[in-house]
Amino acid sequence: MNKKEILKLAKGFRGRAKNCIRIARERVEKALQYSYRDRRNKKRDMRSLWIQRINAGTRQHGVNYGNFMHGLMKENIQLNRKVLSEISMHEPYSFKALVDISRSAFPGNKHVVLPTRKVNVSSINV
Amino acid sequence: MALLCASASAIFSSSERPSFASLKRTMPSNQSSFLGFFPDLSLVPENQRWMFEESEADGPDIWNNTWYPKAKDHINTEKPWYVVDATDKILGRLASTIAVHIRGKNLPTYTPSVDMGAFVIVVNAEKVAVSGKKRTQKLYRRHSGRPGGMTVETFNQLQQRIPERIVEHAVRGMLPKGRLGRALFNHLKVYKGPDHPHEAQKPIELPIRDKRVQKQR
Numbered sequence: 001m002n003k004k005e006i007l008k009l010a011k012g013f014r015g016r017a018k019n020c021i022r023i024a025r026e027r028v029e030k031a032l033q034y035s036y037r038d039r040r041n042k043k044r045d046m047r048s049l050w051i052q053r054i055n056a057g058t059r060q061h062g063v064n065y066g067n068f069m070h071g072l073m074k075e076n077i078q079l080n081r082k083v084l085s086e087i088s089m090h091e092p093y094s095f096k097a098l099v100d101i102s103r104s105a106f107p108g109n110k111h112v113v114l115p116t117r118k119v120n121v122s123s124i125n126v
Numbered sequence: 127m128a129l130l131c132a133s134a135s136a137i138f139s140s141s142e143r144p145s146f147a148s149l150k151r152t153m154p155s156n157q158s159s160f161l162g163f164f165p166d167l168s169l170v171p172e173n174q175r176w177m178f179e180e181s182e183a184d185g186p187d188i189w190n191n192t193w194y195p196k197a198k199d200h201i202n203t204e205k206p207w208y209v210v211d212a213t214d215k216i217l218g219r220l221a222s223t224i225a226v227h228i229r230g231k232n233l234p235t236y237t238p239s240v241d242m243g244a245f246v247i248v249v250n251a252e253k254v255a256v257s258g259k260k261r262t263q264k265l266y267r268r269h270s271g272r273p274g275g276m277t278v279e280t281f282n283q284l285q286q287r288i289p290e291r292i293v294e295h296a297v298r299g300m301l302p303k304g305r306l307g308r309a310l311f312n313h314l315k316v317y318k319g320p321d322h323p324h325e326a327q328k329p330i331e332l333p334i335r336d337k338r339v340q341k342q343r
Contacts, residue, residue: 046192049238057234082192088234089193 050081057088061099063108071102195240206244207329209322213253217296219339220254225300227332228313241310247329248316252289255341256281266295290316 003021009031010017010024017027055065063071072079077098079087088095167175208227212220230236230243256264264281284292293316301307315324322329 049192052231053234053236056232056236059232060234083189085234086189086193090188 047081050085053085054081054088057085057095058099061096063099063103067106067108068099068102070108071104071106072098074105075101077101193235195235195237195242199235200240200242207247207324207327208244208332209247209249209324209329210332210334211250211320212248212293213250214255214341214343215339216341217254217256217292219336220248220334221293221296221300223332223334223336223339224248224297224314228297228310229301239306241306241313243310243313245313245315245327245329246332247322247324248293248314249320249322250318251293251316252285252318254289254293257341266292289318 006021006025006028007018009028012018013024013027013031016023018024051065054068058065058068079098084095084098087098170177210220210224224246226232228243228246230241233242235242261281266279266281266284267276269276279287281292294311294314297314298311301310315322
């Protein structure tokens with residue numbers, strides 16, 4: 001009975017792991033361990049993806065993610081990152097309004113212009 | 127969610143385009159188009175009817191699920207093409223910007239498992255610059271796999287031989303390694319002289335935000 005269930009769970013595996021019970025049992029156990037671990041990892045990965053998307057969206061308007069979030073926290077805007085990333089993709093004008101609110105609340109670093117370095121003329125190979 | 131929408135609407139009251147789609151979704155709905163408080167459009171003046179468009183009401187739930195691109199969102203023929211002139215640009219800084227655009231990390235629709243990036247053309251690749259003594263000291267190594275098969279060349283020698291390889295090597299090191307990364311690498315086109323055969327794609331200037339990419343003379 002258990003054999004049947006295991007082989008059912010082993011559908012789509014590579015090679016003998018989908019057909020032969022001794023190998024399938026090991027692989028299915030590992031697969032179930034991975035799925036347990038990844039149900040917890042998925043929450044982390046999703047949040048990281050939202051943050052990357054928000055970062056890209058705000059940088060289009062000249063503000064980076066850190067300063068943007070700081071400005072939102074200051075204004076007590078409690079939109080979560082999931083919603084913010086969806087807004088940045090589907091509602092660009094609303095997102096721009098949010099970026100402007102955040103920028104007025106926390107200006108952040110202006111574009112830091114580093115001093116230009118003069119290069120040794122002898123090392124330039126034209 | 128209702129509180130969130132209320133606060134969202136208070137904030138958006140000053141913006142040009144409030145997202146009423148989020149207000150509509152106060153009822154828990156998987157797929158239903160139940161709009162309990164949808165106003166009668168005949169009472170709304172004509173120039174404000176765009177606010178109540180129903181286009182999102184019957185579709186999939188975009189606010190509770192994270193968006194994943196469909197096939198029509200990343201068709202290769204509709205992606206933008208960028209062109210950049212590598213004359214006197216610092217190699218690493220240029221390659222970093224190129225890799226960001228090829229991977230699609232500058233777009234809010236970025237997805238790590240899907241190729242959402244653009245195509246980039248590099249011209250004048252033989253004029254790319256490096257700082258310090260790298261021109262004579264930076265080494266490019268390759269190994270044929272056999273014992274004693276390591277070949278070492280300097281930046282100068284490789285630039286005489288195959289100048290495109292320098293930019294390609296730099297960008298390849300900055301793209302992800304894997305099947306998708308190898309596919310992304312094919313979106314980079316590097317050329318030696320000032321012209322390229324991609325005029326039909328109408329490439330635009332690559333926007334570089336790095337202030338130190340240009341070599342100071």
